[in-house]
Amino acid sequence: MINKSATIIALTAILIVSSFFGITKLQNSINNTNNNDPIDEFTQNAGYYQLDFIESQLSDGSFSAILKWIPSPNEIELKTSPVIRDLRATFQVDANDECEFKITDLNNSRFHLPENEPYPYTKQRYSKKQKEFNLFETEISQVGQKFYFELRRKSTQEVIFSTKDYPIYFTDKYIEVSTQMKDSMIFGLGDRRTDFLLKSGKYSLWARDAADVDNGTPGKEIYGFHPMYLRRDIINNQFQVTLFRNYYGMQVDYEQNSHLTYKVIGGNIDFKFFIGDSNPETSIKLYHNYANGWILHPFWSSGFHQCRWGYQNSDMLMDVWDNFNKYGIPFDSLWTDIDYMYQYQDFTIDFERFNITQMQQIYNLSDSRGVHWSSIIDVGISLDSYAAQKGLDMNVFIKSAKTNDTLVGKVWPGETYFPDFNHPNSTEFWYEGLKNVSSFGIIQDGIWIDMNEYSNFVNGEIVPDQNKKTKPFLTSDLSSSLPFNPLGDQEIEYHTLSLDAYHYSGQDGILYNSTNGYIPTQYDLHNLDGFGEGIATYKAAQKLGKKLTFILSRSTTVGSGKYVQHWNGDGFSTWEYMKLSIPSIMNFNMYGIPFNGDDICGLMFNATAQICARWQQLGSLYPFARNHNNADASSQEPYVFVDHPYVLSSTIKTLNVRYQLLKFYYHLFVKANGVGTIFRPLFWSYPSDDNAYQYETQFMIGDYLMAAPVVEGGDEIKETTHSCVYIPKQAVFYSFYDYTEYQEGEHCYEVPFDSVLPLYIKSGKILHIQDKNKVLRSRFLDNRFSLLIALDQNNYAEGSMLTIDDYNNDENIISNCVEQQNCIVDIKAQGNMGEDNSSFTVDLRIQKEKINTNFQTVIIDKIVVIGIKVDGKSQSKTIFLEENPLIVDGGEIQLDLQFQI
Structure with a gap:
């Protein structure tokens, strides 16, 4: 979430953003003691x-x-x-x-x-x-x-x-x-917005509240530290x-x-x-x-999410909820940003603006229209809040080296304290706060921890002068003593805490045990602040009874994936930011936080209809898919573009594709078992093809699907964009939609604005999808599947799927699929052309991946065989099994399919 105090300044250009935005800083006068x-x-x-x-x-x-x-x-x-x-x-x-x-x-x-x-x-x-x-x-x-x-x-x-x-x-x-x-x-x-292939430059690594594009100039790092x-x-x-x-x-x-x-x-x-x-x-x-692997998210969080800073009351939430239901837009979670808090204070709800009855109606999962509640918790604790007094009693806040008292900064609620997540009491303090949120009659299913770099609206801290008034203290003695500034011209304490602020130093510290009496400071731990909050939030969520946790953290570091998920942070509604979201997600798959996404349609500036339509198409295949908007920008829910109906129709079509693939997509996370990537560059599957490294906006979902999103503007009159897809050397792909074959080389076509994401199945792969009916919530997806068998040049294909029938029960997933448990079956298909070239046989085998594979009931009632070669051309054949479906519930299954072509 962006520094929202910037709303006092018109967003006329990126360079006129308020310094409170934490994005672009005009450095008129900087104490340049830290030079090279x-x-x-x-x-x-x-x-x-x-x-x-x-x-x-x-x-x-x-x-x-x-x-x-x-x-x-x-x-x-x-x-x-x-x-x-x-x-x-x-x-x-x-x-x-x-x-x-x-x-x-x-x-x-x-x-x-x-x-x-x-x-x-x-x-x-x-x-x-x-x-x-x-x-x-x-x-x-x-x-x-x-x-x-x-x-x-x-x-x-x-x-x-x-x-x-x-x-x-x-x-x-x-x-x-x-x-x-x-x-x-x-x-x-590092965490930065730039091309995937790193270019020559000078790159800072320092957790910052910023939304810069990194061109290789120092000081452009954003939230995380990798x-x-x-x-x-x-x-x-x-x-x-x-x-x-x-x-x-x-x-x-x-x-x-x-x-x-x-x-x-x-x-x-x-x-x-x-x-x-x-x-x-x-x-x-x-x-x-x-790096200790990464955690599995709950299945519901794989669905689509709608969010905005600017849903100022529950009436506005009801309006969004009603419209999503009215237009039949699939989604699983409606988020609340800091608007829902009482005076922006953590662990509170402003019941004068947010009617609890309305909230309970929206977030009632026993109602078929109900969705999950995900909400923000900022790290700064208001001095005027009950939580502040509780934290002082528990002695859990970071201390000032100048006053030897609790450090004071400034964030949304005004003057704030900052939790010291090295303190042994901090986890209990954080748990008590989150428990308070859940005591109001609605359950916080998704927890969004923001501003945890730590972001601060003043440089360093606020200290009283001799007249007992307050003023920002701009630099600490420690920062001014550094012989080198890794941020270049930007002050290292810009909009964060004083580097000499100190943390708990006992031998029972959570992040650092000071066995030799050393007192750790922000200088030592700055890049671990978000990591510490993530651990505390994860432990609190578990204590609150969440089995599989969904915690969206802005600041992360090496090892954060064991505790939290991530999104790319604040960005602008431009083609450049949309395009750069793809390498950012690829980076975080490498870093070990694969459940990751970007703000669909962009957070800042007014999203045009064309950008929003294309971003919804691209975002439909983000691992984490959330449309998120800024209060100062025009609304960008899919249904608001009444003069451009293609935004709504395209969004519905492309989200239907996401929900068809939702269990397939989730199975990739389960099968990986906490290590490896899901959302990958094209070259990941074709590392010896030098050309594949040049197509950074194409991406693979596992080793099964390739997407070629449109990330550039098109013809507003014809409402199409000329776009191309590159098929790597010696590769064959098939259109996900009509099974057209694409062989190696570049293929270009016109993509209508009112379209779905160009998507292709890799030959030699078997996908399991759910294509029967439109489903508006992930919890209503049943256990019936279609198999798409995309044959390779040897008429062979393989894949896998989960053997469980209930993805909505976290305990069911954990007890059957996670860590030492296994719920995977391998699927293999071998095709053979008849001697008369008029019949084709597919030998389909389904067998458990490991000896200890657990089984529930899974039903396969349709099979599509793709890539049958007849006279050098590809054909497909659909076989319906509704009357005699294939039941996967244990043991090995062999099925011989023979059909005329």
């Missing part, structure tokens, strides 16, 4: 680290070495950040395809996060711990020489990571380390993941096909490597396993 000049002066004259001696070596390739700083005669010490002169470099083999390289001070005394829950840590896996079985090998400098470290893939000798030609600097508050990047392309590296990238070796077509396990603010300077440099304001050098193969999914799964 001291760093330039230091690095131009600095010495280097020498390999002093090898401390230890193990048979698996692990080693430990001591480094000593050799100063330069002209060295100029950073005044506030002295060089750490003695270091320990270690390389550890964790598995044959997983390893870690670290540089720390000799006592490893600098602030760093533990390698255990809730943080990512190395899992014990079967691995032959001998050097000859490793997929990698290392090289380091000789004793007495300038230190370098190089990691290579053993089979190809590709360099995965190498500091050989680059300096290493390790000071108290500035660290610099580089690696070569020859013959490579990389993806990921210092990992997927790298492709272009020459050998091999993939690997590198995680820089450092949570401090940083700037990454990247030059394509040359090098990548990390410039960090604290911590240690700590790299974790996951060595994959020619399939990018391999190394991503290794990374997800390390």
